[in-house]
Amino acid sequence: MNDLQIANSVTPLPIQQIAAKIGISSDQLDFYGKYKAKLPLDLIDEQKLKQSKLILVTAITPTPAGEGKTTVTIGLNDGLNRIGKASLAVIREPSLGPVFGIKGGAAGGGWSQVIPMEDINLHFTGDFHAIEKANNLLSALIDNNIQSKSRNLGIDPRTVLWKRAMDMNDRALRATIVGLGGKNGGMPRETGFNITAASEVMAILCMSKNLEDLKARFAKIYIGDRFDGMPVFASELNAHGAMATLMKEAIKPNLVQTLGQNPAIIHGGPFANIAQGTNSILATKMGLSLGDYVVTEAGFGSDLGAEKFFNIKSRAAGLSPRAVVIVATIRALKYHGGKPLKELTSEDLSALGKGLPNLQRHVDSIRSFGVPVVVAVNVFSSDTDAEKKLLLNYCQTQGIPAALSEGWAKGGEGCMNLADLVVKAADDCKQDFKPTYDLEDEVTEKIRKVAQTIYGADGVEYSTVAKSQLKKIEKLGMSKLPICMAKTQKSLSDNEKLIGRPMGFTITIREFEIAAGAGFLIPIAGEILRMPGLPEVPSAETVDIDENGVISGLF
Structure with a gap:
């Protein structure tokens, strides 16, 4: 079965029953159908969360398909x-x-998914x-002010950094010209679109402490x-009041x-x-207030997601993970050992060994x-016993606790050994x-x-541009402000072609951006x-829906 078929084979519990497991009553929920609900911010208990243990899941440098952090989480x-x-x-x-686009669904995989999978995706x-x-309200207000005669702030259209946003992959929108159509169209200028996940509004949401803080950051x-x-x-x-008003429900966790x-x-x-590549503070x-453990994730490899989780998110929130899980896959390590992407399913102990420095x-x-x-x-079905043994033996010789994670095939049952190691690591963390x-x-x-x-x-x-921008900062x-490094996820360096563990390289900073609302420099x-x-x-070409509303191809 594929991910969607597996997800549909399990009948979810009504969300109020799930909420009851963590001490939340029905009247505290804002229902979005039978299986989804918004949680009020007053459930956050600052004293309780200090007693709970935060576990961060990150990964080695990923292949284009990703290494399954959400599935492991x-x-x-x-x-x-x-x-x-x-x-x-x-x-x-x-x-x-x-x-x-290329990724398909992103709600985990196999028997390690969150549901309702179709709704979440x-x-x-x-x-x-x-x-x-x-995001787009601010864009509209900017262009409205540029063409205004009575309230014009004197904004130089050539310097406007703020772009519109849309939650869809569409390369035709990367660079656009707005304001065409004569006097009725506004002032023509070059701009473009970011995908919604790349909007500073998203980064601000995930850094905010409450609705007032959100509004102050928008300002x-x-x-x-x-x-x-x-x-x-x-x-x-x-702009900030209206922007925050649009976010009054979105600020609540789901x-x-x-x-x-x-x-x-x-x-x-x-x-x-x-940006910071992780869920909201x-x-x-909220999770730490409602449970004794929270397992969370940070995007791409540890060089991007985990670094920012610590230096930006954890510092701002006053949180400290008690253990970090690094997701490694045999296929990715073989790739970093020089094996072509199309051949990663065939056994290759030599390539696996050559890729281990990336993990290290x-x-x-x-x-x-x-x-x-x-x-x-x-674990993937193409992994051989010899490959798994080589990787686990390497971790043992390096003093790194390691376990197979078989969540895709077995769900939680396939991750119990991993869970034991994580609990021990978290218990041993005293600082x-x-x-x-x-x-x-x-x-x-x-x-x-x-x-x-x-x-x-x-x-x-x-x-030269970056040096000039440093003076402006x-x-x-x-x-x-903390820094939020922007570089390729495909390499530890800033050159995506340098796979494995590059040595002797230099990072080149081309330019800076200021995310003053989110609270970091880029x-x-x-x-x-x-x-x-x-x-x-x-x-998208494989996604379909039948006359009964049953979705197929979303995996």
Whole structure:
């Protein structure tokens, strides 16, 4: 059976029964059908969450198809519940673009899924739509002000950084011209679209503490400059109140369930190679308030998602993971050992061995935070006994706790050994994490520390544009913000062709962006695509629905 068939083979419990398992009454829920509900923010208990244990799931450098972090996250959560631990999975919401593009569904896989799978992968509770509308409201207010005669702020259209958003892969919208059509069309200018997950509104949602904080962050959004060179913020357009109003329901985390009928919270989904790449602070705190363990994830490999989880999200939220699970797959390690993508299903112990340094680099990076590491070998049907033995033996010789993760095939039952290792690691963790850099460090020092400690780079170089932008950041008084590195997910370096564990490389910062609302600076290394295109054969071509409303092809 495929993912959709497996998901449809299990009858979900009514969401009020799932809520009852974690002490939530029906009258505290905002229902979105039978199997989904919004959770009120007053369920967050700051004292309780300090007593619970946060488990972060990350990965080695992934192949284009990904290595199954969400599948492991859900399987581990169900495994923890099977061994008697009160655990919740807290994960990101899927974006429609990848669902209909190359990735397919993003709600886990096999017997380690969250359900209702079709709803979660489609419109869910409308959070992405609210984010899109808040983003585009600000865009409309910007263009309205540019063409206004009586209330014009003197915004220089050439400097406007804010783009419109749409939650779909559509390469034709990457670069656009708006304002055509004469006087009635406004002031023509070049702009474009980001996919909704790449909008700063998404990043802000996932960094906010409450509705007031959300509104205050919207007010700080940096739009561009006036003709006199002075910066313009969203507050000057009086945009923040209306934007926050559009988000009044979206700010609430969503409660669903796993196929093992355990509670799961889904909320937010920012990109990991341009933003922080993890679910909202509110959702994580909600989970820690309602359970004794929370299993959460961060996008792509540890060099992107986990680094930002620690240095941005955890620091801002006052949270500290007690253990980190690094997802490794035999197919990805063979790829990093030089085996072509099309041949990864055939046994190759030599390529596997050559790919192990990539795993070791990720382990070393996570250990720099002072948090215990466990390796989860996400099992695929093509993995051979000899390959699994080689990988597990390597971890043993390196003193790295490791277990097979068979959540796809067996659900929580296939992750119980992994759950045991994670509980031991979390129990052994007696200290909070150590950040890679101090906020008082100069921006260049922060970048150097991340590049050398996390990526293994020799150093960092800056373009002329980046050097000029650094001066502007200093002038704006934003140099003490954390950094959100933007680079390819396909390599530990900023060159996607350097697979495995690159050595002797330099990171080149091409330019900077300021995400003042989200509360971080974005040093950009290389070209980062924020509006993906569809592949030659999109997943959308396999999706269908029959006369009875039964969906097929969504997996």
